[in-house]
Amino acid sequence: MSATLTDETLIQQAQAGRQSAFSILVKRYEQYVYTLALRFVKNREDADEVAQDCFLRMFRYLPDFRGEAKFSTWLYRIVYSTSMNFLRKQRPEILSLDDDERPVRLGDHSAPDASAGLERQDLNASLQRAIDQLLPDDAGIITLFYMYDHNLEEICEIMEITMSNAKTKLCRARQRLKLIVEHKFADQIGI
Amino acid sequence: MNDDVLWDYADQLLPETERLRVEAYLEQHPEWKERLAAIESEKRMLSSMPLEKPRAGFADRVMAAWAAEQSHGRAISTDRGKDWIVWAVSGIFGLFVCAAVLMIIVQGVPQDAVNLPEMPVVDWGGMLRQPAMRIGLYLVLTLLVLKLVEKYLQQRRMLDRLNMHH
Known part of the structure; x- marks a missing residue:
């Protein structure tokens, strides 16, 4: 039953105060919100906390949602800003999340060792690990564009950047991902 | 290429x-x-990469946190309602006290007040025309309004802090 309800219907019901509509929205988007938060904060516990915070913000601001943007775009914008606020508070060493000159950290020992049994893992897991090593913005834009199928206009809205900036970020994110994959996971992914 | x-x-x-x-x-x-x-x-x-799954019971935790936030908000809202009543009653009482004090200042305490068998006839119209009375009333009303605004802003700040905390 809940699967047949559109986002618009659920939003209207939630705006009218129906708790069940809130609950359905959470269940419908929990994995998307959690995955995106995880791409930014890189830690499952933190991502859980951030995702929960995102939904609470969503509930608070839902009465103001007028449907001018797609609901998912609006929600992912909340995820982006909540994650960035979290990172600024928790990890001040990430001075700039928009640092296009920051090199790819191929020698990052916090990441799992590529030689440690990766052969047994499937392609998705390898690619997942490669994405985990990207900077938050890079991992976010890759996820939004390729996994969530959002176009660049929507990404500009979510990440509050210009179109040319979005294109540059996407291009650099692809290049960095390619570098990581080529150096660490080429055997698994077959590149 | x-x-x-x-x-x-x-x-x-x-x-x-x-x-x-x-x-x-x-x-x-x-x-x-x-x-x-x-x-x-x-x-x-x-x-085609699969989505990540949060810990089991995630949606329930979110709904519980939301319910807690809402009940907390309602409690604050109820308190705010009570505050308005308290301030309104206090304001009216304050007005009476100020009026009485002003009357005494303007008219003075009768020397033979103890022996007076009758209540003095109060000329309310005359009193309100007196500049001291008018200024006093404006002053009290201004203070009351300022106090109400301060209380309102204080509660708004508290709500904002709660929102930020959550």
Whole structure:
């Protein structure tokens, strides 16, 4: 039953105060919100906390949602800003999340060792690990564009950047991902 | 030709003229066509990556946190309602006290007040026409309004802090 309800219907019901509509929205988007938060904060516990915070913000601001943007775009914008606020508070060493000159950290020992049994893992897991090593913005834009199928206009809205900036970020994110994959996971992914 | 152009082509980010130029180039260079096929395959791999799952009971935790936040908000709202009543009653009481004090100041305490058997006749119209009385009333009303505004802002700040905390 809940699967047949559109986002618009659920939003209207939630705006009218129906708790069940809130609950359905959470269940419908929990994995998307959690995955995106995880791409930014890189830690499952933190991502859980951030995702929960995102939904609470969503509930608070839902009465103001007028449907001018797609609901998912609006929600992912909340995820982006909540994650960035979290990172600024928790990890001040990430001075700039928009640092296009920051090199790819191929020698990052916090990441799992590529030689440690990766052969047994499937392609998705390898690619997942490669994405985990990207900077938050890079991992976010890759996820939004390729996994969530959002176009660049929507990404500009979510990440509050210009179109040319979005294109540059996407291009650099692809290049960095390619570098990581080529150096660490080429055997698994077959590149 | 390079990988970035091919990726942009695959992602449909190229303008029309450039897209046509790439297509013409690919027709003449099968090795780049193969590379495009590889890029399409990488794209499919990215788009087919599974979503991550949060810890079990995530939705229930969110709904519980939301319910807690709402009940807390209601409690604050109820308190605020009570505050308005308290302040209104206090204001009226304050007005009476001020009026009485002003009356005493303006009219003075009768020397034989103890022996007076009758209540003094109060000329309310005359009193309100007196500048001291009018200024006093304006002062009290202004203070009351300022106090109410301060209380309102204080509670707004508290709500904002709670929102930030959550």
